[in-house]
Amino acid sequence: MRLAGLHVSVLAPLLLAGAAGAPPGGQTSAASPGTSAKNSGNSDWAQAQHYVVLVSLEGFGWDDASGDGARNLLALGKHGASAAQGMLPSYPAFDWPNQLTIVTGLFPEHHGIVADSFLDPARQARFEANDPKTAADGAWYSGTPLWSLAARREMRTGCIGWAGCTAQIAGSRPTCLGRGSEQPEAETRQILAWLHLPAAERPHLIAAQFDEPGESARRFGPDAPQTRAAVRRMDAEIGKLKAGLDATHLPIDFVVVSDHGMAKPDGGWITLNQFADLSGFDIAGTLLYGKTEEDRERVYDQLKKATSEFFVYRLKNVPAGLHFRNERAGDPVIVATGAYAIRADEAAGTGGASLRAVDGFDARTVPAMKAIFCAAGPDIVEGKTVAPFANVNLYPWLAHLLGLNPPKTDGSLNILSGTLRDNGETGK
Secondary structure (H helix, E strand, O other): OOOHHHOOOOOOOEEEOOOOOOOOOOOOEEEOOOOOHHHOOOOHHHHOOOEEEEEEEOOOEOOHHHHOOOHHHHHHHHOOEEOOOOEEOOOOOOHHHHHHHHHHOOOHHHHOOOOOEEEEOOOOEEEEOOOHHHHOOHHHOOOOOHHHHHHOOOOOEEEEOOOOOOOOEOOEOOOEEOOOOOOHHHHHHHHHHHHOOOOOOOOOEEEEEEOOOHHHHHHHOOOOHHHHHHHHHHHHHHHHHHHHHHHHOOOEEEEEEOOOOOEOOOOOEEEHHHOOOOOOEEEEOOEEEEOOHHHHHHHHHHHOOOOOOEEEEOHHHOOHHHOOOOHHHOEOEEEEOOOOEEEOOHHHOOOHHHOOOEOOOOOOOOHHHOEOEEEEOOOEOOOEEOOOOEHHHHHHHHHHHOOOOOOOOOOOHHHOHHHEOOOOOOOO
16 A cells, blocks of 8 residues: 555665666666665675565465466476465555565564554554654664664665565665556556666665555455456566566565455454443544443453453553563554454544555455465575464565575574575575
């Protein structure tokens, strides 16, 4: 989903890629160094490493490619590695929590972005992904994003529309920021423009978020003809991007994922204040923030036997497998038992008439939440199929592709080491 906080312009004077060696099709802009002097250019070590282009297709379900004959995505997996039964997003299966998980290797309870909108009781402040000011405030984020890890080795990076990319996290921002666009063709041109820069200026990690087919699913429904057409459009764009990457003749590992899938809602809105008195609570979506222990326990008691469509937990008792024990998640915590559209009160939703698609659920309960994973390149085994895995494991794997040594996180390189030509051993 295109968020206002991600409609960012490049950080510094533009370099026009219409110079010699630029890809055909126009003058695509690339940003010059945007963070610190120490990362103003690729080190000699960085220039010797391979490249990673990481693309996330928002709301692209695990079986959308096969269901819609997405030949380019299917071919990418056939010539590389893929999760035929999908990749498991972290809970909750929303955009920002999962984009941050992919680039930090931390579950939302650890990187701190527990939803697209939430409160921090300790800071007495509200985070809104749609608000450029809060989205660019590095104090909201924990962990070391891949671009900050790369900066420590003087490796240049580029981001387009990725959650958290406008904030300084762990001391750095991406070296280059592309202008977010609702037109994927513009983002493809930006990626290729960066890869046609001189070696000392060329980003080795490029992470880009594309808005479809999630936007269409929310407007029309996951199974609507318009959404199926959006799936095919995104597949065609992946094909164009892959052809452009191949034409560079650079050693590029191309990785395509999604943050989560989308589900058709099972019924209309379920409104929490019909079951409990939420007086004295602050609210962000379905997240409930009681000001006193008495209020928190009272609402928990009122909700715990209200309906079979959700479970309610005190924060300290949230199942460990959800990795959601963070005070920003509120207390008590509501967890849907199916694809149910839950809101705290009538003001927190748009009404059943406009309810077309839902997300945010535990993928183990609602399999439609499962995401895609396919990747191919010089470092990836051809024709390798992996079982469903938690997306938290992408971080050490991506760091390995770049030759970087990641900090300890919630993920493990062992999960995807079988997809690597060097089997996860240190070095290329």
